Amino acid sequence: MLRRIFFVLNLWIVTVFYSRKMLTVDPVNSTPEEYDRWGLAWGHAAVKLSGITIEADMGDVDPQGHYVFICNHQSNLDIPVLFDMLKGNRIRFVAKKSLFQIPIYGKALAHAGHICVDRENRRAAMKSLNEAVETAKNGISPVIFPEGTRNTELEDLMEFKIGGIIIALKSGLPVVPIVMTNTGLVMGKGQMIIDNRPVVRVKALPIIDPSAYTLKDREKFKDDLREMMRSAYKELLAQG
Helix, strand or coil: HHHHHHHHHHHHHHHHHHHHCCCCCCCEEEEEEEEHHHHHHHHHHHHHHHCCEEECCCCCCCCCCCCCCEEECCCCCHHHHHHCCCCCEEEEEEEHHHHCCCCHHHHHHHHHHCEEECCCCCHHHHHHHHHHHHHHHHEEEEEEECCCCCCCCCCCCCCCCCHHHHHHHHHHHCCEEEEEEHHHHHCCCEEECCCCCCEEEEEEEEEECCCCCHHHHHHHHHHHHHHHHHHHHHHHCCCC
16 A cells, blocks of 8 residues: 555656666667666666556567557556566657656656657657657667557547657558557556556557558558557457
C-alpha cells in the first residue's frame, strides 16, 4: 500500500537521479552501451518501483532489431514499460516539446537523443520529423505514440496523428505496431496514486514492410495501422 501511495514521489526522485547520471555521458565518445545505460536503468527501476506485473508477447520482434515502434498511449508508465520490453533495440521516444522544458529531466531527454516535436509550429514540426528520420537511419529505433497524448477513454484508441506515420514511411524501417492495455488503470492521466493490481499486457503485432505504401499513401497507412491496432487492442482488452 505504501508503495502505491508514494510511487509518484519516488518516481520523481529516481527520475532526477538517472537524469543527472545521463547528463554525465559524453554522447560523442561513449559506446552505444554507455550511451543507453542510464535510460534503460531508469526504465527498469521505474517498473520495479511500481510493482506492476507485465505479460508480454513480442512476437517476431528481434530483441536487437532496428525498427520503428508505434504504440498506443495511456499513461506515463508506458515509457518505462517500453524501455524494459525493448532494452536491446536502442529506442528513443518522439515526444512533445513541453517535456523537454522540464528542469533536469528535459535536458536529460535531449542529451539522450530523444526526439522533440514542436506541434505548435508547423515549420519546426516538419524539421523535427526530418531529424527523427535521420536519427532512425543512424541506428536508433524511434518509438511513436500516434495518438499524440495519453488516452483517457480506455475502451478504444484515439485518432492517429500523421507525423509519426511520415517518420515511419520516410525512414524505410520495418514498422512494429504494439498495443498495451491497463497502464491507464494502473496510473491514468492526472492520477497521483497508482493501482498496481491490473496486469499490464503488451503485444507486438506482425511486422509491417512500409515499402507497401508510398508517402502519398500516408493517410491510408495511418487508417490501416489504426484499424489493425484497434482490433488487436480490443482482443487484448478482453483478457482483462
